[in-house]
Amino acid sequence: MADLLPEHPDFLWRNPDPKPSYDAVIIGGGGHGLATAYFLASRHGMTNIAVLERGWLAGGNMARNTAIIRSNYLWDESAAIYEHSLKLWEQLPEELEYDFLFSQRGVLNLAHTLGDVRESVRRVNANVLNGVDAEWVTPEQVKELCPIINIGDDIRYPVMGATYQARAGIAKHDHVAWAFARKCDELGVDIIQNCEVTGFLKDGNRVTGVETSRGTIHAGKVGLCGAGHSSVLAELAGFRLPIQSHPLQALVSELHEPVHPTVVMSNHVHVYVSQAHKGELVMGAGVDAYNGYGQRGAFHVIEEQMAAAVELFPIFTRAHVLRTWGGIVDVTLDASPVVSKSPVDQLYVNCGWGTGGFKGTPSAGYTFAHTIANDEAHPLNEPFSLERFETGVLIDEHGAAAVAH
Amino acid sequence: MLLIECPNCGPRDETEYHYGGEAHVPYPEDPSQLSDKEWAEYLFYRSNPKGLLAERWAHTTGCRRWFNVLRDTVTYEIKAVYAIGEPRPALQADPPQHPRGGTR
Numbered sequence A: 001m002a003d004l005l006p007e008h009p010d011f012l013w014r015n016p017d018p019k020p021s022y023d024a025v026i027i028g029g030g031g032h033g034l035a036t037a038y039f040l041a042s043r044h045g046m047t048n049i050a051v052l053e054r055g056w057l058a059g060g061n062m063a064r065n066t067a068i069i070r071s072n073y074l075w076d077e078s079a080a081i082y083e084h085s086l087k088l089w090e091q092l093p094e095e096l097e098y099d100f101l102f103s104q105r106g107v108l109n110l111a112h113t114l115g116d117v118r119e120s121v122r123r124v125n126a127n128v129l130n131g132v133d134a135e136w137v138t139p140e141q142v143k144e145l146c147p148i149i150n151i152g153d154d155i156r157y158p159v160m161g162a163t164y165q166a167r168a169g170i171a172k173h174d175h176v177a178w179a180f181a182r183k184c185d186e187l188g189v190d191i192i193q194n195c196e197v198t199g200f201l202k203d204g205n206r207v208t209g210v211e212t213s214r215g216t217i218h219a220g221k222v223g224l225c226g227a228g229h230s231s232v233l234a235e236l237a238g239f240r241l242p243i244q245s246h247p248l249q250a251l252v253s254e255l256h257e258p259v260h261p262t263v264v265m266s267n268h269v270h271v272y273v274s275q276a277h278k279g280e281l282v283m284g285a286g287v288d289a290y291n292g293y294g295q296r297g298a299f300h301v302i303e304e305q306m307a308a309a310v311e312l313f314p315i316f317t318r319a320h321v322l323r324t325w326g327g328i329v330d331v332t333l334d335a336s337p338v339v340s341k342s343p344v345d346q347l348y349v350n351c352g353w354g355t356g357g358f359k360g361t362p363s364a365g366y367t368f369a370h371t372i373a374n375d376e377a378h379p380l381n382e383p384f385s386l387e388r389f390e391t392g393v394l395i396d397e398h399g400a401a402a403v404a405h
Numbered sequence B: 001m002l003l004i005e006c007p008n009c010g011p012r013d014e015t016e017y018h019y020g021g022e023a024h025v026p027y028p029e030d031p032s033q034l035s036d037k038e039w040a041e042y043l044f045y046r047s048n049p050k051g052l053l054a055e056r057w058a059h060t061t062g063c064r065r066w067f068n069v070l071r072d073t074v075t076y077e078i079k080a081v082y083a084i085g086e087p088r089p090a091l092q093a094d095p096p097q098h099p100r101g102g103t104r
């Protein structure tokens, strides 16, 4: 039967068996692990490295997110790292030679209360001072940017305006992973799937390798990019992380004609919506309240975000939920990531990106690769160290980052 | 949606409750003696097991009282409900169904 089929198209990466030893191994084949490996190989000349993934490539949060990319964060530290990421997004399709449908269609963050309005205008001003494109738009301008939105005052929380970042947008998340994976592979990086890390080898306080479901692998350096499983990995390595893992859900409708030209996020009524290139309406909201590693959540969370969406976009009453799913997000108490050295020598942690790390994929990879290669943080991730929980220099993006995605 | 058995009111939908995170985290006995590292532990570090977690829930739209729950964070199954102040019941997590598969 198989010989009746046309030839298999070229594979984007090899599927090698693990070597006994590497200069560095990265745990987790999501976007962050792949981006880290890519920057280690392309910027730091470290090509004798491997990415170890327990399941399949991008089977975690990477291909489950709602793919929103923006950099309009309030605090200087966040604006710097997310804006750096956005600039990398702008150059990566060319650099990776892969059109992963990065679409800078703009993001509106709606304001529905006086408090929202003040916070939004403050954030716009902070963004402008940090060189991040941002503007405050009136309800009428919101309507011009997104004609299907209801700006009438007949809803519980009328739209009082919005922040608008024109350079923000979406990208096709699975293609982003494949783009990084293909380039990694070309540079000599081994991408090893179905390879679960089950333990760490140490010499004193220095990591020397990992135990995996495919045998022992020695490594000079180890980087954790386990997202929702970061705490589990850290515990295997003998330390704790300030992380709680939660289910985060999203959903899509059936395919529709293009009706929604931009990305709309609302913190207050809590929903965010864009329309994928194929035509599905893509929606998400907040995490399920409890800790969970089940990659699924409860339907009432979906129901609430649908109610919010239908109020904002009356034409969605005709749409149907086609599919819902969940990921496992790694949340910190200040809603900012950790890209840092760890208590174990030569072991590094990239985690805590929580509900909003897709947009950070390029910067996470860029700064984490720098940290691993030099055993020292890059200025961009210096503030995002584990020490901040002791010094109290938190980067509190909870309310400030509009919706947390 | 979880069905949670309130010790005072009986089984109710998850939406009637408020989640309170890890249980059995006592307030430091002598706060002025804590180092920065110990404060960080108390404020920001909580257990995050893949498996059984002892956690607090409050029945906010019912009796408004807090209680403890022992829940599996993979299957979400509630293994025990017990009063604040009672010790964690000695139960083991179910073995993972696909120890090697990694496809969950």
Ligand SMILES: Cc1cc2nc3c(=O)[nH]c(=O)nc-3n(C[C@H](O)[C@H](O)[C@H](O)COP(=O)(O)OP(=O)(O)OC[C@H]3O[C@@H](n4cnc5c(N)ncnc54)[C@H](O)[C@@H]3O)c2cc1C
Pocket (backbone or CB within 6 Å): A027, A028, A029, A030, A031, A032, A033, A052, A053, A054, A055, A056, A057, A058, A059, A060, A061, A062, A063, A064, A065, A066, A067, A068, A069, A195, A196, A197, A198, A225, A226, A227, A228, A229, A233, A248, A249, A250, A284, A325, A326, A327, A328, A329, A353, A354, A355, A356, A357, A358, A359, A360, A405
């Ligand atoms: C529903 C949803 C919507 C989201 N929406 C957005 C959004 O709109 N914008 C945005 O910026 N962000 C969003 N996010 C967040 C974003 O997806 C994550 O922050 C980001 O994907 C995390 O980095 P990652 O891609 O490396 O994670 P993952 O893809 O989860 O990668 C981690 C990998 O580690 C692997 N792993 C775990 N344990 C082991 C082990 N022991 N051995 C080997 N491998 C292991 C896992 O299998 C997994 O593949 C969303 C997330 C979800 C779930």
Ligand SMILES: [Zn+2]
Pocket (backbone or CB within 6 Å): B006, B007, B008, B009, B010, B059, B062, B063, B064, B065
């Ligand atoms: Zn009750």
